[in-house]
Amino acid sequence: MEPIFPHEASGLPDFMLQQFEHGTGEYNHLQLYRILQAGIRQSTLPAGLKLPPTREMAQVLGIARNTVVQVYEQLVLEGLAQAGVGRGTYVKAMAPGFIGRARAAPARRANALSHRGDDLVQGARASPLQWGAFAPGVPEVRMFPAKVWSRLQAQAWREVEPAHLSYATGAGHPDAREAIAEYLQGTRGVVCSAEQVVITNGTQQALHLVAQLLADSGDTVWLEDPGYWGARSIFRNAGLVLQPVPLDAEGMAPTAQQQLSPPRLMFLSPSHQYPTGVLMSHGRRRQLLDYAARHHTWIVEDDYDSEFRFAARPLPALQGLDEQGRVLYLGTFSKTLFPSMRLAYLVLPRDLVDHFSRALNELFREGQTLQQVVLARFMREGHYARHIRRMRGVYAARRGALIEAIGQRLGQQLPVLGSDAGLHLVLGLPAELDDDAVAREALAAGVMTRPLSLYSLRKPVPARGLVLGYGAVTEQEVRASFDRLAQVLERFLR
Numbered sequence: 001m002e003p004i005f006p007h008e009a010s011g012l013p014d015f016m017l018q019q020f021e022h023g024t025g026e027y028n029h030l031q032l033y034r035i036l037q038a039g040i041r042q043s044t045l046p047a048g049l050k051l052p053p054t055r056e057m058a059q060v061l062g063i064a065r066n067t068v069v070q071v072y073e074q075l076v077l078e079g080l081a082q083a084g085v086g087r088g089t090y091v092k093a094m095a096p097g098f099i100g101r102a103r104a105a106p107a108r109r110a111n112a113l114s115h116r117g118d119d120l121v122q123g124a125r126a127s128p129l130q131w132g133a134f135a136p137g138v139p140e141v142r143m144f145p146a147k148v149w150s151r152l153q154a155q156a157w158r159e160v161e162p163a164h165l166s167y168a169t170g171a172g173h174p175d176a177r178e179a180i181a182e183y184l185q186g187t188r189g190v191v192c193s194a195e196q197v198v199i200t201n202g203t204q205q206a207l208h209l210v211a212q213l214l215a216d217s218g219d220t221v222w223l224e225d226p227g228y229w230g231a232r233s234i235f236r237n238a239g240l241v242l243q244p245v246p247l248d249a250e251g252m253a254p255t256a257q258q259q260l261s262p263p264r265l266m267f268l269s270p271s272h273q274y275p276t277g278v279l280m281s282h283g284r285r286r287q288l289l290d291y292a293a294r295h296h297t298w299i300v301e302d303d304y305d306s307e308f309r310f311a312a313r314p315l316p317a318l319q320g321l322d323e324q325g326r327v328l329y330l331g332t333f334s335k336t337l338f339p340s341m342r343l344a345y346l347v348l349p350r351d352l353v354d355h356f357s358r359a360l361n362e363l364f365r366e367g368q369t370l371q372q373v374v375l376a377r378f379m380r381e382g383h384y385a386r387h388i389r390r391m392r393g394v395y396a397a398r399r400g401a402l403i404e405a406i407g408q409r410l411g412q413q414l415p416v417l418g419s420d421a422g423l424h425l426v427l428g429l430p431a432e433l434d435d436d437a438v439a440r441e442a443l444a445a446g447v448m449t450r451p452l453s454l455y456s457l458r459k460p461v462p463a464r465g466l467v468l469g470y471g472a473v474t475e476q477e478v479r480a481s482f483d484r485l486a487q488v489l490e491r492f493l494r
Contacts, residue, residue, distance in 0.1 A: 015039075020061050028063045033071045040080045040091055047093035051081065120237050125229045125454060130339070133481035134402075135448045136275065136424045136469035137305075140394060141338045145387060152377045156370055164373065168366035171357040172199030172345070175376035180331075180345055183379060188303065189316030190329055192347045198356050199372060202342045203304070203332050205364065207231055209346075210265070210328060211238035213359055214298050219264035224252050226455035226463070228274045228302065231267050240265070244457035247273065251280030252288065262295035270318045271306035275426060275455055275467045277418025285318050293324040300328050305335040307388050309421040310396040325349035333375070335423060335471075336388055343368065343375065395423060398470040398478065405482040413493070423471035426452060429464040430493075438466065438492055447485045 019035045039045035051057070054072060058065040072089050075081035083089040113121065130138055156164075171177065177197040184190035200206040207230075215221065217239030223232060225244030236242055243263060245254045252268050266288065270280035292299050301318045309315070319329040329347035348356055360366055378384055403416055406427065417426040429435050435451035442449050452465035466485075473481055 016057065016061060022062070028061075029067045029070050032061070032063070032067065033074060036071065036075060037078075037080060040075070040094070045091050047091050049091040051089045051091070053088065116237060116239075120233065123233060123236070125233070127448065127450070129443075129448045131472055133447055133473035133477055134424075134468040134470060134485070135472055136450050136467045137335070138469055138472040139335050139338065139423060140391065140471050143391065143394065144338055145383060148383050149374065149378060152374045152381075153370075156373045156377070160370065164370045166369075167361075168369045169361060171353065171360065172197065172366075173369050173372040173376065175380075176372035177345075179376040179379040181347075183384070184317075184329075184331070184347065187385075188306070188331075189320035190347055191320050191322075192329075196347050196350060196353055198346045198348060198353060198360065199366075200344050200346065200360065201364065201366065201368065202334070203302075203330060203344045204230060204234060206330055206344050206346050207234040207267075207300070208238070209356055209359055209363075210298075210300055211235055211240060212363070213352075213355060215240055215264045220261065221265040221267060222252070222254065222258070222263045223457070224268050224273060225458050226275060226452060226461075227267070228269070229455055231300075231302070232457070235265070235267070242457060246458075246462065247276060247278055249278065250284040251278055252284070259291070262291070262297055264297065266292065266297055266299045267302065268299065268318075269302040269304060271303055271315050272309070272419065272421050274302070274304065275418075275424065275450075275452065277422060277424075277426065279315065279419050279421075280318075285321055289318070289322055289324070289326065292326040297326065298328060299326055300330055302330050304330075304332055305422045307336055308392050308395050308423065309419075310392065310399070311420040319347060325351070328352070336384070336391075341371065343371065395471060398473065398475055399425065401475040401478040402468065402470045402482065405479050409482060409486040410489070414489075417465065424467055424469040427466045427468055428452075429466065431464055433464050433492055435464040435466060438488060441488045441491075442466075442485050445484045445488055447481055447488075449485065 016032075016035065020031060024031070036045070036051075051072065052060070054065050054068040057068045061068075072081065072083065076083050076089070080092055080094070081089050082092045127135070129135060174194065176199060178194040180197050180199075181190075181192050181194040184192060198206075200209065211234055215235075215238065218241065220241045220243050221235045222243050222245045223235070225246060227244075232242060243258065245252050245258060247253060251270055251273060252266070268280070268288075270285060272279065288299065291297070299318070299322075303317055306315070306317075317329055319327040326349075328349070330344065331347075332344040333341050334344070346356065399420075402425065406414070406416060415428040417428050418424070429438070429452075435453050439449050439451045448469075450467040452463055452467060453461040455467075456462060470478065
C-alpha cells in the first residue's frame with residue numbers, strides 16, 4: 001500500500017479522527033495505541049513520518065495529553081517509533097518480516113498436537129460433571145467441618161512465616177508429614193516414619209513422579225482390568241507399555257503367560273479395588289509381594305478410600321506386609337476431605353525419598369505449605385478422625401438407600417457388585433448391552449454415571465455395568481435420581 005501521508009503529515013490528525021471513537025467502552029490509551037500500532041505495522045503510517053506533537057494530538061481527539069504521552073512512549077519502547085529531545089517522535093523503519101497484515105489463524109490446524117498429546121486428548125476420560133447423582137468417587141463436601149478448618153486457617157495466617165508463602169522445598173511440611181505417618185501407623189497398618197512421607201498436589205502428580213523416576217519409556221506396567229483410567233493415562237503418556245491384568249475373586253490375577261514377562265511397575269488397589277470393589281486376599285497379597293521381590297518390580301498401592309469400610313474394620317495396607325521395600329503406598333485427602341484440596345502423599349522405601357523429594361521440587365516447584373500446616377493441626381486435634389467416623393455412617397446409609405432403590409425398581413434383575421465399602425458400587429448389566437450408550441442417555445436425563453467398559457483395556461470388554469457413586473447424593477435424593485436412571489435402563493432392557 002502506498003503511504004497516504006507525507007513525512008510531515010498534517011493530515012494525520014484528520015486520519016485519527018476518522019479512526020478514533022468516543023463512547024465505545026474502550027479505554028482511550030488502548031484505542032489510540034491500537035490505531036497507531038496497526039497503522040505502523042501495515043505501513044499506512046510510513047517509516048520516517050513525524051507524529052503530531054502530543055498537545056496537538058490530544059486537542060484534536062479530545063483526550064488528556066498524558067494519554068498521548070503514554071502511548072508514544074509505549075511505541076518507542078516497542079521499537080515502533082523513535083524520539084529525540086526537541087525533535088519529536090517519528091515512525092521507525094521496521095524489518096520487512098514485521099510489515100504487513102497478520103495472517104488469520106487457520107480455522108483448524110492440521111497435526112497441531114504431538115503424537116503423545118493427541119493420544120492423551122483422544123483417550124481423555126475426565127468428566128465435566130463432578131457433583132451430584134451418581135458421580136463416582138465424589139465425596140460429600142457439604143458436611144465438611146468448614147468452620148473448624150476456617151478457625152485453624154485463621155490461626156495459621158496469624159502465625160504465618162515467610163517460608164510458608166514461598167516455593168515449598170523438601171517433601172512437604174514436617175508437621176503434616178508427621179501427622180500423616182502417625183495416622184497411617186494407627187489406622188492402616190502402614191510401617192513408616194515421617195521421613196518416608198512425600199506430600200504431592202494430588203494423586204495424579206504422585207503417579208507422574210512414579211512414572212518418571214522408576215520406569216523408562218517402553219517399560220511394562222501391570223494394571224488391574226478393569227481399573228483406574230487416571231493411572232492408565234499417566235503411564236501411557238510416560239511411554240510405558242500398558243499390560244491389563246484380569247481380576248478374580250481374590251484380586252489381580254496375572255496369567256501364567258503374563259508372569260513370564262515381569263513388569264517394571266504394578267499398579268493395584270488391594271483394599272478396595274477400583275472400580276469393582278474386590279478385596280484382595282491375604283494369600284494373593286503375599287504372592288504378588290514375593291513375585292515383585294524376585295523380579296525387582298515396584299508395586300504402587302492405591303489406597304484411595306479404604307477408610308470407608310462399613311461392615312468391618314478396614315484391612316491393613318499391603319505396604320505393612322512388604323519386607324523387601326518394593327511397595328510405594330499412595331493415599332489422598334480427596335475422598336476423606338474434599339477434592340479441590342489437591343493434597344495426596346506417597347509413603348516410600350527409605351532409599352527413594354531423597355530422589356522423589358528432589359524431583360518433586362525440580363519438576364513442580366511445590367506450594368500449599370500453609371494448607372499443609374492447617375491439615376496437620378486438623379489431624380492432630382482429632383478433627384480428621386472424627387470426620388471420617390461421621391462420614392462412614394453417612395456413606396453406609398446412602399449405600400443402603402441406593403441398594404434398596406435398585407431392588408424396589410428392578411428387583412433381582414441386575415446384580416450389585418462390590419464390597420461393603422467406599423463411595424460407589426457397580427450395577428451389573430447384560431454382556432450384550434452397550435453400557436456407554438446407557439450412560440450417555442442417563443446423562444441426558446440428568447443422572448451422571450460411568451460405564452464399566454470405560455475402565456477396561458481388554459477387547460472384548462470382560463463385563464458391562466454402571467459405576468454409581470453415592471457420596472454426593474443424600475438419602476432423600478437417591479430414590480428420585482435412581483428412578484430417572486431406571487427409566488433409561490428399562491428402555492434398554494426391553
